[in-house]
Amino acid sequence: MVSESQRAAVQVSQAATPLWEQALQQGEHWSGVLRRGTSLRIEALEDGANVGAMLYNFESLLERYNMADTLKAQHTAFLTAGCVCYSDMGRILCSITADTCGWHDTICGLSDAALVTSRYGASRFQEQRNDFHKNGRDSMLNELGKYGLGKRDLIANINFFSRVTVDEGGALRFHAQHCRAGDYVDLRFEMHTLVLLSTCQHPLDPDPHYHPRSVRLRASYSGPAPRHDSCRERCSENARGFHNTEMMFLT
Amino acid sequence: MMSASAALLDEIVAAGEPWLGNVERGQILRIVDLEGNQAVDTLFYNAHHYEERYSAVDTIRAQGNIYLTTGTQLRSNLGATMLTITEDTCGRHDTLGGACSAESNTVRYALETRHMHACRDNFLLALARHDRGLSKRDLPSNINFFMNVPVTSAGELHFADGISAAGRYVQMRAQMDVLVLISNCPQLNNPCNAYNPTPIQILIWATG
Numbered sequence: 001m002v003s004e005s006q007r008a009a010v011q012v013s014q015a016a017t018p019l020w021e022q023a024l025q026q027g028e029h030w031s032g033v034l035r036r037g038t039s040l041r042i043e044a045l046e047d048g049a050n051v052g053a054m055l056y057n058f059e060s061l062l063e064r065y066n067m068a069d070t071l072k073a074q075h076t077a078f079l080t081a082g083c084v085c086y087s088d089m090g091r092i093l094c095s096i097t098a099d100t101c102g103w104h105d106t107i108c109g110l111s112d113a114a115l116v117t118s119r120y121g122a123s124r125f126q127e128q129r130n131d132f133h134k135n136g137r138d139s140m141l142n143e144l145g146k147y148g149l150g151k152r153d154l155i156a157n158i159n160f161f162s163r164v165t166v167d168e169g170g171a172l173r174f175h176a177q178h179c180r181a182g183d184y185v186d187l188r189f190e191m192h193t194l195v196l197l198s199t200c201q202h203p204l205d206p207d208p209h210y211h212p213r214s215v216r217l218r219a220s221y222s223g224p225a226p227r228h229d230s231c232r233e234r235c236s237e238n239a240r241g242f243h244n245t246e247m248m249f250l251t
Numbered sequence: 252m253m254s255a256s257a258a259l260l261d262e263i264v265a266a267g268e269p270w271l272g273n274v275e276r277g278q279i280l281r282i283v284d285l286e287g288n289q290a291v292d293t294l295f296y297n298a299h300h301y302e303e304r305y306s307a308v309d310t311i312r313a314q315g316n317i318y319l320t321t322g323t324q325l326r327s328n329l330g331a332t333m334l335t336i337t338e339d340t341c342g343r344h345d346t347l348g349g350a351c352s353a354e355s356n357t358v359r360y361a362l363e364t365r366h367m368h369a370c371r372d373n374f375l376l377a378l379a380r381h382d383r384g385l386s387k388r389d390l391p392s393n394i395n396f397f398m399n400v401p402v403t404s405a406g407e408l409h410f411a412d413g414i415s416a417a418g419r420y421v422q423m424r425a426q427m428d429v430l431v432l433i434s435n436c437p438q439l440n441n442p443c444n445a446y447n448p449t450p451i452q453i454l455i456w457a458t459g
């Protein structure tokens with residue numbers, strides 16, 4: 001019989017178990033698999049960071065992050081701690097267990113080549129080597145291609161660290177001072193998840209200069225959501241989302 | 252006012268049914284909310300390259316606004332304008348709320364709602380019958396014509412009572428040849444259809 005305090009101690013030690021760590025350069029795109037029970041901290045290393053993200057069930061890539069299902073289940077137009085990221089199958093890819101900046105956008109999409117060229121001018125590898133201008137959509141297509149995916153798999157993404165609000169008429173407003181160096185968001189994965197990331201600027205970032213920011217990724221073992229959990233208990237919808245997810249892992 | 256008798260197509264889609272059809276570049280597509288407060292879940296594909304399809308986030312980003320109405324350019328995942336909304340007697344339309352599904356219904360309402368008919372089942376069946384290789388992979392975030400999903404400045408999102416009414420319509424001009432996929436929404440668990448799904452009318456004219 002394991003006592004509550006022993007269980008808590010186990011959870012603390014597991015939460016502290018680092019798995020790997022790496023920095024993403026300015027403009028870098030990345031993909032990797034985060035297993036159920038692992039957590040990923042994304043930390044902004046500079047003010048004004050943005051991290052575009054797309055999420056897929058690694059065991060069935062047809063199941064993927066669904067912006068609409070995520071927002072309507074939780075009656076919100078943005079993501080923060082306590083929210084979960086739903087797939088299109090009524091299940092939870094990951095939970096947001098900590099968040100120091102309070103708002104992550106998921107309705108504005110990514111930059112593309114036309115936007116980056118018109119805003120910052122032409123830029124090629126030949127002249128600028130690895131500092132050539134990246135854009136969000138091409139970055140995602142690049143990573144998608146590594147798993148046999150492509151244009152059909154471009155989904156409404158998350159823009160971690162970016163805040164965009166909507167006025168009464170529906171007009172968007174980008175908050176440029178939102179993210180500070182050192183801000184972080186913790187994602188706890190509730191299923192084996194393919195994660196695609198791009199550090200390109202948010203498409204509404206008014207900075208007149210091409211200026212993507214670097215971030216650090218840190219994976220650790222956390223275990224999946226415990227019975228009492230702020231994400232699970234945020235709303236009855238999330239309790240049912242966890243039920244649907246956990247059914248997949250019963251043996 | 253364009254007359255229905257001059258239309259190339261004039262079809263009634265019953266409540267809860269899918270509809271799939273083509274609209275050529277330059278043609279006019281009108282969707283009529285015949286009885287009022289009916290959500291019409293809609294996706295568009297480039298008729299020659301299905302990999303290019305409607306993108307909610309590219310549409311929102313390009314116009315800097317979350318609501319769709321007259322003047323809105325409906326953008327693709329490759330940034331092109333697929334259709335432009337030229338008339339709108341409803342006032343605004345949603346593209347954040349997505350389509351209902353059996354699975355999302357279990358999350359939103361109750362595990363026991365899984366048996367209820369849903370838009371994504373309509374989409375999947377229409378694409379399977381179409382037999383051109385389109386599948387679940389091809390269901391990005393859609394448009395909900397006539398649906399009212401207000402977002403507050405604090406970031407709350409609600410499914411509110413409809414602002415549409417009997418006979419209101421939205422009309423758009425195709426900027427490329429498109430395949431149109433519609434689910435005339437069967438949702439009974441929220442006010443998007445006023446708890447009473449009803450038929451819609453689809454009209455296509457050669458030119459406007």
